[in-house]
Amino acid sequence: MTEAFPNDTPQQRAFRAFETLVAGEDTAIDLSLAALLIANLEYPELNIAHYMAQLDSLADRVRVLLGLSGTGIPDQLPVNIDVPTVIAAMNTVLFDQEQFHGNTEDYYNSSNSFLNDVLERHTGIPIALSLLYMEVGRRVGVWFDGIGLPFHFVVGCRFQQNRIYIDPFESGRVLSVQECRKRVHQMIGKKDKIPAQWFEPVSRKYLLIRMLNNLKHIYLHNEDYARALRICDCILVLAPRSPQERRDRGIIYLQLKRYGQALRDLAAYLQLAPQAEDHDEIQRQVKIIRQIMALMN
Numbered sequence: 001m002t003e004a005f006p007n008d009t010p011q012q013r014a015f016r017a018f019e020t021l022v023a024g025e026d027t028a029i030d031l032s033l034a035a036l037l038i039a040n041l042e043y044p045e046l047n048i049a050h051y052m053a054q055l056d057s058l059a060d061r062v063r064v065l066l067g068l069s070g071t072g073i074p075d076q077l078p079v080n081i082d083v084p085t086v087i088a089a090m091n092t093v094l095f096d097q098e099q100f101h102g103n104t105e106d107y108y109n110s111s112n113s114f115l116n117d118v119l120e121r122h123t124g125i126p127i128a129l130s131l132l133y134m135e136v137g138r139r140v141g142v143w144f145d146g147i148g149l150p151f152h153f154v155v156g157c158r159f160q161q162n163r164i165y166i167d168p169f170e171s172g173r174v175l176s177v178q179e180c181r182k183r184v185h186q187m188i189g190k191k192d193k194i195p196a197q198w199f200e201p202v203s204r205k206y207l208l209i210r211m212l213n214n215l216k217h218i219y220l221h222n223e224d225y226a227r228a229l230r231i232c233d234c235i236l237v238l239a240p241r242s243p244q245e246r247r248d249r250g251i252i253y254l255q256l257k258r259y260g261q262a263l264r265d266l267a268a269y270l271q272l273a274p275q276a277e278d279h280d281e282i283q284r285q286v287k288i289i290r291q292i293m294a295l296m297n
Helices: 010-021 032-040 048-066 083-097 115-121 126-140 179-187 204-221 223-239 243-255 259-272 279-297
Strands: 143-149 155-161 160-167 174-175
Touching: 010 032, 010 223, 032 048, 032 115, 032 126, 032 223, 048 115, 048 126, 048 279, 083 126, 083 160, 115 126, 115 160, 115 243, 126 143, 126 155, 126 160, 126 204, 160 179, 174 179, 204 223, 223 243, 243 259, 243 279, 259 279
Parallel strands: none
Antiparallel strands: 143 155, 155 160, 160 174
């Protein structure tokens, strides 16, 4: 249940559609549609079909370069076309012709996380550009996985018993696992052993949560609690048992002076995470909220 959206508005309908979309099997989630429904919360009049058609058009141009015919999303590539050939064609269309690129000058602009803005402005953060790459690839016939490196996001694909990594934030640069490991060491500044699971595919729900968390942190930094609340509701659809998300939403409700909802979420957090380091602090907040509500009665 959510109180973030007024009844019978485009935003509420987008939220309900998002709930329905992500309720099924993870591999069946249409990432492009999910991302555009998230954008629909920010842009109530968003024409989702228009941007889905843009993705189709990009994929069609890749298919032309590959000499492929037909329409619709193919189950697999023809035997005479391999994955590196597809990557080269995708990089030509997306980065050479359309000049999609990472936004290094205004990295924390929320527009970098909305797929419609990425398609319009041709720039974004790593996870948004990776989603774009994955969805164009899917329409061509190649399943690219999301790879959630710490502080970065790339895509990966199996080829001849190995995994190829591609960085859409750096114009589709192809990386070996050794290069990925070197990059991770540079980002985390440690020489400790790197867990192998960092280089494995993440679920589609995880990708969406990570994208939503980027938006949540931007809105919280800007003290835009109404927008942060909408994002928290979406995250909790994907991870309904997450103690941290219940806590974060409770704190946002408190900032909005919605004390009943804040009390509900923070009390739930205390139950879900009884050993949490901030347990005593949240318990103190709950006591204060109860005192405030008593004074209001």
